[in-house]
Amino acid sequence: MDIKRRQLLTGISVAGAGVLLNACRNTQTRSGGATNNESKEPAPGEVEPIEVTAPEDLMREHGILRRVLLVYQETATRLRQDASSVPSDALEKAAKLFQVFGEDYHEKKLEEVFIFPAVKKAPGAATRYVDVLLAQHARGREITDYLLSVSQADRIASNSVEPLTKALESFVRMYEYHAAIEDTVVFPAWKAAVGGNELDALGEKFEEIEHEQFGDDGFEAALKRMEEIEESLGLSNLDMFTAPAPPK
Ligand SMILES: [Fe+2]
Ligand SMILES: [Fe+2]
Numbered sequence: 001m002d003i004k005r006r007q008l009l010t011g012i013s014v015a016g017a018g019v020l021l022n023a024c025r026n027t028q029t030r031s032g033g034a035t036n037n038e039s040k041e042p043a044p045g046e047v048e049p050i051e052v053t054a055p056e057d058l059m060r061e062h063g064i065l066r067r068v069l070l071v072y073q074e075t076a077t078r079l080r081q082d083a084s085s086v087p088s089d090a091l092e093k094a095a096k097l098f099q100v101f102g103e104d105y106h107e108k109k110l111e112e113v114f115i116f117p118a119v120k121k122a123p124g125a126a127t128r129y130v131d132v133l134l135a136q137h138a139r140g141r142e143i144t145d146y147l148l149s150v151s152q153a154d155r156i157a158s159n160s161v162e163p164l165t166k167a168l169e170s171f172v173r174m175y176e177y178h179a180a181i182e183d184t185v186v187f188p189a190w191k192a193a194v195g196g197n198e199l200d201a202l203g204e205k206f207e208e209i210e211h212e213q214f215g216d217d218g219f220e221a222a223l224k225r226m227e228e229i230e231e232s233l234g235l236s237n238l239d240m241f242t243a244p245a246p247p248k
Contacts, residue, residue, distance in 0.1 A: 054203040055187045058115070060219065061106045062179045067226045068098045069172045074235060076168040083161040090232050092151035097229070099144050101222045105213050107137045110206060111182070115190045126189035129181055136178050143171045 052060070071094040078086050112134070120130045146167055150160045191199060210218045230236040 052203075054199055054206055055191050057203070057206060057219075058106070058110065058187055059183055061101070061222075062183060064219070064222045064226055065098060065102045065106070065175065065179060067230065068094050068102070069175055071229060071233065071235065072168045073172050074233065076165045076172070079156070079161050079165045079168075083156055083158070086156055087232070088151040088153060088156050090229055091156075092148060093225070093229050093232075095144050095147040095151060097222060097225055099141075099148070101218065103137070103141055103144060105210070105218060107140075109209050109213065112137070114202060114205075115182075115186065118193050119186055119189050122189060122193035124189050124192075126185045129186055133178060133182070133186070136174055140171065140175060140178075143167050147171075 071090070075086055075091050075094075116130045116134065119126050147164070150156060150164050156164060194202065214221060227236065
């Protein structure tokens with residue numbers, strides 16, 4: 001990934017990302033990933049390194065993508081209420097994050113190369129999902145391209161409000177179920193198909209790919225970017241999503 005593209009993901013300079021990510025890396029390592037931290041005792045006050053397995057890593061990537069879906073859902077709601085209040089740059093940043101982190105990395109470099117081929121070959125109920133999941137990746141990329149084209153201007157054009165709202169809602173509907181099927185059926189089937197030793201080796205391989213793509217820890221950079229987008233939209237207070245009490 002070239003520097004310009006990576007800056008689009010992180011929203012900060014590569015040097016700045018390096019400082020940020022190095023601070024975070026001391027607390028994060030995958031199982032089987034031979035990092036320098038593994039052989040060291042944590043310094044006083046330092047947090048014990050957490051093991052992140054390959055399936056867990058894929059699922060926490062889904063966590064970032066689900067947070068983009070929340071931005072899409074909130075954007076759709078605001079478009080219906082008052083389209084002129086919707087800042088197009090936050091939507092553009094969210095769609096760009098989904099493209100760089102979700103499509104170009106999570107889908108194209110991990111799921112389509114390692115997960116789906118192994119699941120397709122293995123006997124079991126998960127096999128039947130693979131073709132649909134691939135078709136949904138392709139449809140998602142079409143929708144992301146559309147979101148990026150519509151959100152380029154400072155404001156959403158009035159004739160784009162209705163089709164954009166529908167595109168956002170249908171994307172959220174599709175990808176919520178897509179990620180849930182992967183989490184509950186496809187990733188467990190993949191884990192069973194590859195076995196423990198290979199899973200550790202693949203965890204290390206995934207880490208190498210992440211470094212090739214992002215230069216450092218892509219997850220931490222994506223998480224920071226996501227938090228900035230949520231904050232810009234006033235969505236960073238988890239408590240605001242607590243449901244009201246039901247009727248008595
Ligand atoms: Fe997927
Ligand atoms: Fe996925």
